[in-house]
Amino acid sequence: MESGTGRKYPWSYRRKRHALRSRLAGLQSRLPEPVRTVLGRAGRRYSIERATRDLPPIRHVQIQTHSRCNADCVFCPYTQSWHHAHPGQMSEALFNRILRELKPWEHLLNRGTIAPYLMQEPMADPAIIDRIEAIYAAFPNTSVEISTNGEPLTPKRGEALVKALIGRKHEIWISHHGMDAETLKRVMDTRYDRSVANIVHLLRVADGRLNIRIVGAGQSLDGAISYFDESRYRSYWQQILAENSVPERGVEIETIRFHDRAGTLRREGMPRGGIIREIGPANPFRCYRVDEWLHVLHDGRIRLCCMDYHGEVELPSLADTTLVEYFRSETYKSLLQSVTGAKETADDFICKRCQTPGG
Numbered sequence: 001m002e003s004g005t006g007r008k009y010p011w012s013y014r015r016k017r018h019a020l021r022s023r024l025a026g027l028q029s030r031l032p033e034p035v036r037t038v039l040g041r042a043g044r045r046y047s048i049e050r051a052t053r054d055l056p057p058i059r060h061v062q063i064q065t066h067s068r069c070n071a072d073c074v075f076c077p078y079t080q081s082w083h084h085a086h087p088g089q090m091s092e093a094l095f096n097r098i099l100r101e102l103k104p105w106e107h108l109l110n111r112g113t114i115a116p117y118l119m120q121e122p123m124a125d126p127a128i129i130d131r132i133e134a135i136y137a138a139f140p141n142t143s144v145e146i147s148t149n150g151e152p153l154t155p156k157r158g159e160a161l162v163k164a165l166i167g168r169k170h171e172i173w174i175s176h177h178g179m180d181a182e183t184l185k186r187v188m189d190t191r192y193d194r195s196v197a198n199i200v201h202l203l204r205v206a207d208g209r210l211n212i213r214i215v216g217a218g219q220s221l222d223g224a225i226s227y228f229d230e231s232r233y234r235s236y237w238q239q240i241l242a243e244n245s246v247p248e249r250g251v252e253i254e255t256i257r258f259h260d261r262a263g264t265l266r267r268e269g270m271p272r273g274g275i276i277r278e279i280g281p282a283n284p285f286r287c288y289r290v291d292e293w294l295h296v297l298h299d300g301r302i303r304l305c306c307m308d309y310h311g312e313v314e315l316p317s318l319a320d321t322t323l324v325e326y327f328r329s330e331t332y333k334s335l336l337q338s339v340t341g342a343k344e345t346a347d348d349f350i351c352k353r354c355q356t357p358g359g
């Protein structure tokens with residue numbers, strides 16, 4: 001009895017296929033070098049896409065290269081978070097392994113974003129510039145996103161950041177939630193003079209050549225709490241730029257409203273939205289954070305999204321699995337079903353409390 005041969009096709013078919021491949025290889029070898037390179041690249045990409053057809057289309061990634069933030073924003077659960085209680089720095093080996101394991105999504109990431117931060121302050125990482133360089137080396141056309149509160153953005157780090165990002169796809173978000181020393185201290189607990197001086201230095205060195213957004217969150221989503229006058233925020237920054245002879249080119253100034261981070265904010269006197277939607281078989285839901293994004297903590301744990309500060313949704317660690325294994329696992333399928341409503345979840349499931357799906 002023949003068993004375990006693994007033969008899927010008859011010999012005649014395999015011979016014909018082999019002959020056809022040899023002829024194609026022969027024809028290809030006669031093509032000019034640049035054409036061969038393009039065809040080879042397209043072929044490799046086709047093979048990867050075919051082999052990863054069952055994987056979600058990951059376009060955006062947030063990697064927590066270390067756990068710390070120097071600030072303590074009143075609307076941020078950071079000081080109560082899992083990573084604050086379990087501090088650490090991501091090893092270079094793990095960081096590089098994640099980049100390697102993201103290769104199946106190369107075609108999407110080269111049109112998407114890689115952010116070397118997650119629920120903390122990237123510029124407090126002494127290795128941040130090396131991390132940025134490693135990202136561009138792996139995905140030359142991705143957009144690197146940095147979000148900083150400005151205080152750890154020393155002049156030296158600011159200059160290195162400009163050098164690393166210039167001429168490459170990027171986005172810099174500057175969180176500056178105040179309009180003077182008093183409001184900044186009250187909302188972020190950061191030092192006003194140092195933060196403003198660092199931001200101004202960055203803007204001056206960038207000289208309009210970077211994409212920078214300065215963002216202030218002065219009011220709660222429902223307007224019940226107000227720390228500063230949002231309508232004056234833009235002119236406040238325009239005045240700082242004018243006083244320091246910094247061009248406004250490339251700089252956007254905007255205000256946003258803060259919220260309870262899907263109910264993970266547990267501070268007295270701060271907003272608590274509670275359950276704001278039903279999700280389940282009768283109430284389907286969509287949030288692209290679950291199937292277009294990947295979020296990894298400093299020790300390799302995978303997180304649902306940038307709202308899950310406390311690790312409510314327990315997911316595997318990259319210490320125990322690879323990315324492809326994770327996205328093919330029953331755990332991931334079950335997570336997808338929970339978020340989309342394909343299956344029932346607990347009454348207080350995090351997505352049911354989320355006021356701003358997507359982040």
Ligand code: SF4
Pocket residue numbers: 069070071072073076077078119120121149175188
């Ligand atoms: S909002 Fe950002 S800057 Fe403020 S405490 Fe949280 S992580 Fe830090």
Ligand code: SF4
Pocket residue numbers: 262287288289290304305306307339350351354356357358359
């Ligand atoms: S709905 Fe909110 S909590 Fe749920 S995955 Fe999206 S961003 Fe995260």
